[in-house]
Amino acid sequence: MQALQYVTVGAEPEVREIPTPEPGPGQVLLQVTAAGVCHSDDFVMSMPAEAFGFTLPLTLGHEGAGTVAAVGEGVRGLELGTSVVVYGPWGCGNCWFCAQGMENYCARAAELGIFPPGLGAPGAIAEYLIVDSPRHLVPIGGLDPVATVPLTDAGLTPYHAIKRSLGKLRPGSWAVVIGSGGLGHVAIQLLRHLSSARVIALDVSDDKLQFAKSVGAHEAVLSDAQAADNVRKITGAAGASLVLDFVGYQPTVDTAMAVAGVDSDVTIVGLGDGKSAARVGFGISPYEAAVTSPYWGTRAELIELIDLAHEGVLDIAVERFTLDEGPEAYRRLAAGTLRGRAVIVP
Numbered sequence: 001m002q003a004l005q006y007v008t009v010g011a012e013p014e015v016r017e018i019p020t021p022e023p024g025p026g027q028v029l030l031q032v033t034a035a036g037v038c039h040s041d042d043f044v045m046s047m048p049a050e051a052f053g054f055t056l057p058l059t060l061g062h063e064g065a066g067t068v069a070a071v072g073e074g075v076r077g078l079e080l081g082t083s084v085v086v087y088g089p090w091g092c093g094n095c096w097f098c099a100q101g102m103e104n105y106c107a108r109a110a111e112l113g114i115f116p117p118g119l120g121a122p123g124a125i126a127e128y129l130i131v132d133s134p135r136h137l138v139p140i141g142g143l144d145p146v147a148t149v150p151l152t153d154a155g156l157t158p159y160h161a162i163k164r165s166l167g168k169l170r171p172g173s174w175a176v177v178i179g180s181g182g183l184g185h186v187a188i189q190l191l192r193h194l195s196s197a198r199v200i201a202l203d204v205s206d207d208k209l210q211f212a213k214s215v216g217a218h219e220a221v222l223s224d225a226q227a228a229d230n231v232r233k234i235t236g237a238a239g240a241s242l243v244l245d246f247v248g249y250q251p252t253v254d255t256a257m258a259v260a261g262v263d264s265d266v267t268i269v270g271l272g273d274g275k276s277a278a279r280v281g282f283g284i285s286p287y288e289a290a291v292t293s294p295y296w297g298t299r300a301e302l303i304e305l306i307d308l309a310h311e312g313v314l315d316i317a318v319e320r321f322t323l324d325e326g327p328e329a330y331r332r333l334a335a336g337t338l339r340g341r342a343v344i345v346p
Helices: 039-045 145-152 156-163 184-194 206-214 227-238 250-259 299-311 326-335
Strands: 002-006 014-017 028-037 063-071 083-086 128-131 137-139 174-178 198-203 219-222 240-245 260-268 290-292 318-322 341-345
Touching: 014 326, 028 083, 028 145, 028 326, 039 326, 063 128, 063 145, 083 145, 137 299, 145 299, 145 318, 145 341, 156 184, 156 240, 156 299, 174 184, 174 227, 174 250, 184 198, 184 206, 198 206, 198 227, 206 219, 219 227, 227 250, 227 260, 240 250, 250 260, 318 326, 326 341
Parallel strands: 174 198, 174 240, 198 219, 240 260, 260 290, 318 341
Antiparallel strands: 002 014, 028 063, 028 128, 028 341, 063 083, 083 137
């Protein structure tokens, strides 16, 4: 089968011919119908050799959708041909966090060498994918897998971040979304559907700001040195009740802290360069402002998102690429020229 693999540190990924895998006991083989491209992949591929912690070559893709092609020994109740998406942050299944469906925070994954597909385990940008357990599959029925596969990360990550702050999004409050791309444009729609807050989107160009408004942002502000002042002109002294930073570089983190209000949540989702930090303390940050950096979301939340997709409340912008066009999708991702999410269709 063909797969898009990261082969050499610092080089572009390559489309390569590799053996088609077979499912072992407890595993499921999917014929991939769609796979998403994510900034996390770009972050991993930008790591220097001394910091790179995965075995190469690595098949990319932690957003996966497919149909069940075969099952390993012991797998019951999963029919061949079922259309599913993959819950990516695999855990041990036995610790306290996994028992709550929070495999994204598994206490033993690192110890046991358990990695998500595409981020250590072979990923979804291939013709076939091995999934370690049927519990990591969510049926999607008649939903279009290309439009649905971004929900496994680009939807799940902002959904998890927003759900934990819904109690602060009262009528008259403001939510600020920094970065309206793959994750941010989903966050805007989720905020509009789940809360009564008004939404301010920040991005770096007029085209991106118009895109943010087209998916539901009430206001759009250029993300520059004056961004915090311009947001404050909209929110007034109260500031924002929730700030979601989907970029994560120091300038956007500083903006996030500058627009946050008293008793607000500032959620740094974007990976940035891995070096940014929020300044927190008396007289520095707003009173009782909470700053968090979440990771992905829970299995239950992915099921909830698929239910929302069946209700038709989400419109995920995607650009389709063939497997052979996979390297170009990553070039476009790095250049910031994608509109929404890149999805590779084998």
